[in-house]
Amino acid sequence: MNILPYEFYNRPTVTVAKDLLGARLVRVTDSMRLSGIILEAEVYVGEEDLGCHAKSGKTARNSAMYGPPGHAYVYFTYGQHWMLNAVTEREGFPAAVLIRAIEPDEGASIISARRQGRDTNGPAKLTSALDIDGGLNNADLCDPRSGLWIENGIPVDPDDIISRPRVGLNTVPEPWKSKPWGFHIKWNIKK
């Protein structure tokens, strides 16, 4: 067990997002351990970023992003989906990395059953697969007692990282809409 520390998250958000590719997202409930390798992530950074939930300042919903790095920002959207972010950068500055896809590893059969055989390549798909919801908002990702953390995983060659615009920001103005702040591993062809 090699949990990524506070200092890992207290860095520029783009750097953290790239470094999270290949890392292992771990979820422990009822002493059952599930995990998956992170394949895709997106950056949301600051109140200037009009694609970021912090664009209108601090609110009850987005307050986790203003908290210390290395914590979870979990929010509810579209009336039915939970999204998992890892908070980055210094406390007081709102920034986070959205985890968008994992490759199931430990407990893959349980994950598959929970997903009814469907894939885990989407931000709301992986939260349902790992039983992550609003109860984990603000959870400490650097403390295993939270039941949610990220460990060192597999090495990823920087040349194998592809960037593209973030997904789903249909009404966000430029230049934010087209910032190449979505990252995924080249060999993750499935999507």
Next chain:
DNA sequence: AGCACGATGCTCT
């Protein structure tokens, strides 16, 4: 394989 659409409820205007 790709696209359109409805579900569904919380948040902020």
Next chain:
DNA sequence: GAGCATCGTGCTT
């Protein structure tokens, strides 16, 4: 009241 960092189904190529 509109919009949403989405998903799964069902219908079209």
